[in-house]
Amino acid sequence: xxxxxxxxxxxxxxxxxxxxxxxxxxxxxxxxxxxxxxxxxxxxxxxxxxxxxxxxxxxxxxxxxxxxxxxxxxxxxxxxxxxxxxxxxxxxxxxxxxxxxxxxxxxxxxxxxx
Amino acid sequence: xxxxxxxxxxxxxxxxxxxxxxxxxxxxxxxxxxxxxxxxxxxxxxxxxxxxxxxxxxxxxxxxxxxxxxxxxxxxxxxxxxxxxxxxxxxxxxxxxxxxxxxxxxxxxxxxxx
Numbered sequence: 605x606x607x608x609x610x611x612x613x614x615x616x617x618x619x620x621x622x623x624x625x626x627x628x629x630x631x632x633x634x635x636x637x638x639x640x641x642x643x644x645x646x647x648x649x650x651x652x653x654x655x656x657x658x659x660x661x662x663x664x665x666x667x668x669x670x671x672x673x674x675x676x677x678x679x680x681x682x683x684x685x686x687x688x689x690x691x692x693x694x695x696x697x698x699x700x701x702x703x704x705x706x707x708x709x710x711x712x713x714x715x716x717x718x
Numbered sequence: 719x720x721x722x723x724x725x726x727x728x729x730x731x732x733x734x735x736x737x738x739x740x741x742x743x744x745x746x747x748x749x750x751x752x753x754x755x756x757x758x759x760x761x762x763x764x765x766x767x768x769x770x771x772x773x774x775x776x777x778x779x780x781x782x783x784x785x786x787x788x789x790x791x792x793x794x795x796x797x798x799x800x801x802x803x804x805x806x807x808x809x810x811x812x813x814x815x816x817x818x819x820x821x822x823x824x825x826x827x828x829x830x831x832x
Contacts, residue, residue, distance in 0.1 A: 606761060606763070608761070614798070637819075641820075644820065646823070646824040646825065647762075647808065647822040647824075649819055649822075652819060655798050658816075659821050660817065662819065683774070692762055694762070696761070696762075701818060706731075706752070706764035706767060707754075707762070707764060709754075709761030709762040709763070711759070711760055711761045712761055
């Protein structure tokens with residue numbers, strides 16, 4: 605157990621629907637990162653939050669949004685889902701901002717859009 | 719801009735033999751380099767990092783990596799492979815003078831044969 609908890613582990617939903625993925629960072633970590641992993645795109649950075657504030661944005665679609673709450677857990681909202689959104693979504697956390705400290709990844713949420 | 723390449727999709731090695739997983743990078747400033755490992759159905763685990771200092775970096779599980787500035791490479795090595803080392807390995811880089819969000823390579827599947 606890495607200390608980063610992601611729920612649910614698996615999610616199957618239909619096109620056009622909206623889902624919410626949840627991440628609880630490792631205790632003491634203030635920074636949360638969301639990544640999408642697919643076979644054709646590899647590991648793509650979506651968005652980062654630090655202590656409740658959005659700090660960096662990557663290749664995140666406008667249909668996707670995220671937030672980090674006062675208790676530091678984060679949620680990634682995916683709406684108007686398309687077949688191409690099927691992927692593994694990872695959350696990672698670090699004690700401070702930046703990769704220098706090493707990220708701790710959760711086990712991911714596997715999203716299947718049918 | 720920062721980029722990283724893992725030229726081999728798959729590396730096969732016999733148990734007990736040395737292994738090398740290759741990584742090359744491109745950054746404008748000083749590179750900060752990382753290796754992560756992903757076991758099936760798990761999140762990525764941090765193995766080691768190079769920020770500055772000795773070109774040979776030692777990490778978890780007996781892995782090490784050699785930073786070569788002239789060849790812009792950061793190859794992952796282990797003197798004697800184990801079957802349990804079979805996994806997906808990711809190299810990542812961030813530009814020390816730029817974004818602190820790293821770019822990940824597409825990953826190399828390491829298969830260690832008994």
